[in-house]
Amino acid sequence: MRVQPTxxxxxxxxxxxxTARLLARTGAAEWVRLWTVRTPWWFxxxxxxxxxxxxxxxxxxxxxxxxxxxxxxxxxxxxSLAVPAQFALITLALxxxxxxxxxxxxxxxxxxxxxxxxxxxxxxxxxxxxATGLGVLLAFASAVAAxxxxxxxxxxxxxxxxxLAATTAFVFATGAGLAVGLGFLxxxxxAALVTVFLLLLLLPxxxxxxxxxxxxxxxxxxxxxxxxxLLLGGVGYQGISEASAVITLLAWSAxxxxxxxxxxRSGR
Amino acid sequence: MIEVRGLTKRFGGVLAVDGLxxxxxxxxxxxxxxPNGAGKSTTMRMMLGLDRPSSxxxxxxxRPFAAFAxxxxxxxxxxxxxxxxxxRSGRNHLRVAARTNGIPFRRVEQVIEQVGLEGAAxxxxxxxxxxxxxRLGIAxxxxxxxxxxxxxxxxxxxxxxGVLWIRALLRRLADEGRTVLVSSHLMSExxxxxxxxxxxxxxxxxxxxxxxxxIRGLGQRQVRVRTSDPESFxxxxxxxxxxxxxIDADExxxxxxxxxxxxxxxxxxxxxxxHLSEVEQSLEEAYLGxxxxxxxxxxxxxxxxxxxxxxxx
Numbered sequence: 001m002r003v004q005p006t007x008x009x010x011x012x013x014x015x016x017x018x019t020a021r022l023l024a025r026t027g028a029a030e031w032v033r034l035w036t037v038r039t040p041w042w043f044x045x046x047x048x049x050x051x052x053x054x055x056x057x058x059x060x061x062x063x064x065x066x067x068x069x070x071x072x073x074x075x076x077x078x079x080s081l082a083v084p085a086q087f088a089l090i091t092l093a094l095x096x097x098x099x100x101x102x103x104x105x106x107x108x109x110x111x112x113x114x115x116x117x118x119x120x121x122x123x124x125x126x127x128x129x130x131a132t133g134l135g136v137l138l139a140f141a142s143a144v145a146a147x148x149x150x151x152x153x154x155x156x157x158x159x160x161x162x163x164l165a166a167t168t169a170f171v172f173a174t175g176a177g178l179a180v181g182l183g184f185l186x187x188x189x190x191a192a193l194v195t196v197f198l199l200l201l202l203l204p205x206x207x208x209x210x211x212x213x214x215x216x217x218x219x220x221x222x223x224x225x226x227x228x229x230l231l232l233g234g235v236g237y238q239g240i241s242e243a244s245a246v247i248t249l250l251a252w253s254a255x256x257x258x259x260x261x262x263x264x265r266s267g268r
Numbered sequence: 269m270i271e272v273r274g275l276t277k278r279f280g281g282v283l284a285v286d287g288l289x290x291x292x293x294x295x296x297x298x299x300x301x302x303p304n305g306a307g308k309s310t311t312m313r314m315m316l317g318l319d320r321p322s323s324x325x326x327x328x329x330x331r332p333f334a335a336f337a338x339x340x341x342x343x344x345x346x347x348x349x350x351x352x353x354x355x356r357s358g359r360n361h362l363r364v365a366a367r368t369n370g371i372p373f374r375r376v377e378q379v380i381e382q383v384g385l386e387g388a389a390x391x392x393x394x395x396x397x398x399x400x401x402x403r404l405g406i407a408x409x410x411x412x413x414x415x416x417x418x419x420x421x422x423x424x425x426x427x428x429x430g431v432l433w434i435r436a437l438l439r440r441l442a443d444e445g446r447t448v449l450v451s452s453h454l455m456s457e458x459x460x461x462x463x464x465x466x467x468x469x470x471x472x473x474x475x476x477x478x479x480x481x482x483i484r485g486l487g488q489r490q491v492r493v494r495t496s497d498p499e500s501f502x503x504x505x506x507x508x509x510x511x512x513x514x515i516d517a518d519e520x521x522x523x524x525x526x527x528x529x530x531x532x533x534x535x536x537x538x539x540x541x542x543h544l545s546e547v548e549q550s551l552e553e554a555y556l557g558x559x560x561x562x563x564x565x566x567x568x569x570x571x572x573x574x575x576x577x578x579x580x581x
Contacts, residue, residue, distance in 0.1 A: 017337040029367035036360040104351030112368040114317045114334040267320040
C-alpha cells in the first residue's frame with residue numbers, strides 16, 4: 001500500500017478564463033482525443049490508399065492511352081475520386097462524436113468540460129477541420145500521383161489546383177458537418193452512418209431512377225445531389241446549378257449541426 | 269463544501285430523487301449510502317451537471333458545477349470506471365483530461381505514480397482490470413488537485429491492497445481539508461472510513477448524521493439485561509417511563525436508556541441482574557433498520573420447491 005501525499009493546493013480562486021481560451025484548450029484536447037485511438041488512423045489510411053493509389057492508377061491508364069485524355073487536368077481525376085473517398089473521412093469525423101457515446105466516455109468528457117456549447121464547438125471544429133484538411137491534402141496528393149504517372153497525358157495548371165482546394169474543402173466540410181451534427185443528434189454510429197450514406201449517396205442516385213418526377217425533385221434537395229454536382233459537374237454530371245448545390249449543402253449541414261447542438265444542450 | 273437543497277429528479281412517472289437536502293462538509297469523509305435504486309448515482313450525476321434536476325439545486329463551493337471553467341481544479345469525480353474509450357492508453361486518457369483544464373502534462377505523470385499505474389500507463393485501457401480502471405478514474409479525479417472529490421463505489425474491483433490504499437487515500441484527502449463524498453454499498457467499509465453518513469432510500473433522505481450516531485441507533489441507545497425476575501423488572505421499567513421488550517425468557521431489551529440508568533433502577537427496585545450491557549449495533553444493522561422499508565429491489569428467501577422434490581400435500 002502506498003499513498004503519496006497529494007499537493008494540497010485546495011483550489012486558489014480560479015482566474016477568469018475567456019471563452020476563446022476555453023475553446024482553444026478544449027479544441028486541443030479534442031485533437032489529442034481524436035488521434036490517440038486507432039480508428040481514425042484506419043480511416044485516414046483507407047482514404048489515402050484509395051485516393052493516391054487510384055490517382056496513380058488512373059494516371060497510368062491515361063499514359064497508356066494518351067490520345068483520349070491529352071491535356072486534361074489531373075485535378076479533375078482527384079475530384080472524381082473524392083466522391084467515394086470522402087466517406088472514409090466523413091466517418092472519421094462521425095466517430096469522433098459517436099465513439100464517446102458508445103464507450104460511455106461522454107461521462108468523463110462532460111465532467112472535464114461541463115460547458116456543453118464549448119464542448120460542442122470544439123469537437124465540431126476539430127472533427128470538421130480534420131476531415132476537411134485531410135480531404136484537401138489527399139486530393140492534392142491524388143492529383144500529383146495521377147500527374148506523375150500519366151507522363152504527358154495530364155496537366156497540372158495552378159488555377160485548377162485552387163479550384164480543387166476550394167471545392168473539396170467545401171464539400172468535405174459540409175459533409176463532415178452533416179455527419180457530426182447527425183452524430184450528436186442520434187448518438188449512435190450505425191444509425192448516423194446509415195443516414196449519412198442515404199442522404200449523400202444512395203437516395204440522390206436512386207430516387208431519380210424510380211421514374212416519378214416528384215421523387216426526382218425530392219432528390220434535388222438532398223445534400224448528395226449538391227455534392228455530386230460540385231465534384232462531378234466538370235465531367236458532365238448535371239443535377240442542379242452550382243449555386244443550388246452550395247445552398248443545399250450548407251442548409252443540410254447547418255440544420256444537422258443545429259439539431260445536434262440542441263440535443264447536447266438539452267441534457268444527457 | 270457541497271450543498272444540496274430540495275434536489276428532485278423525475279423520470280417520467282418515477283420520482284428517482286425526492287427533495288433531498290444535505291450538506292457535505294470539508295475535512296471529513298462523508299459516506300453516501302442507500303439500497304440499489306435509492307437515487308445515489310442520480311444525485312451524484314445531478315451534482316456534476318450530467319442530469320438536469322427537475323427542481324432544487326446542488327451547489328459546489330456555492331456554484332453549480334457547470335459554472336466552473338476549470339472543473340478539474342475544483343471537483344474531481346469518479347462515477348463509472350468503465351465509461352472510458354478502451355482503445356486509448358491510460359496516459360493519453362489523462363492527457364486529454366489535462367488539456368481540457370490547462371493542466372501541465374507533468375501532473376499527469378504525478379497522478380499516474382500516485383495511483384500506482386506507472387507500469388500500465390502506456391497500455392490501452394482495454395487491457396486493464398476493473399481495479400486498474402478504478403485507479404485510472406481516481407487519477408483523473410485527482411489531476412487538478414481539487415478541493416472536492418466524489419467517488420461512486422470506488423472499492424469495486426479493488427483487491428485487499430487496493431482497498432487499504434483507497435481507505436488511506438480518502439482519509440488523507442479529508443485530513444488535507446478537502447470535501448470527500450463516497451458512495452458505497454459496503455457498510456463495513458463505510459464504518460471504517462466515513463466520518464459522516466448521508467443515507468437515502470427511494471430518493472428521500474433517511475439519515476444525515478455521524479457514523480457513530482448511526483451505529484448507536486441515531487441516539488436511541490438500547491440496553492440489554494438478564495434477570496431472574498423479568499416480570500417485576502418490566503413493571504419497574506414501565507413505572508419509570510422506559511419502554512422495554514422481552515426478547516427471551518429471562519432477557520429484556522430497554523429502549524433509549526443507558527446501562528447506568530437501568531442498573532441503578534434495578535438496584536433501587538431490589539431486582540438482581542445477571543447481565544447488563546449497552547447494545548452495540550453494527551452499521552449494517554443500523555442501516556438495514558433505516559432502509560428496510562426503502563428497498564426498491566428486494567429478494568425473497570428461497571423456499572423448497574415441491575415440484576422439484578416431488579412431494580405434494
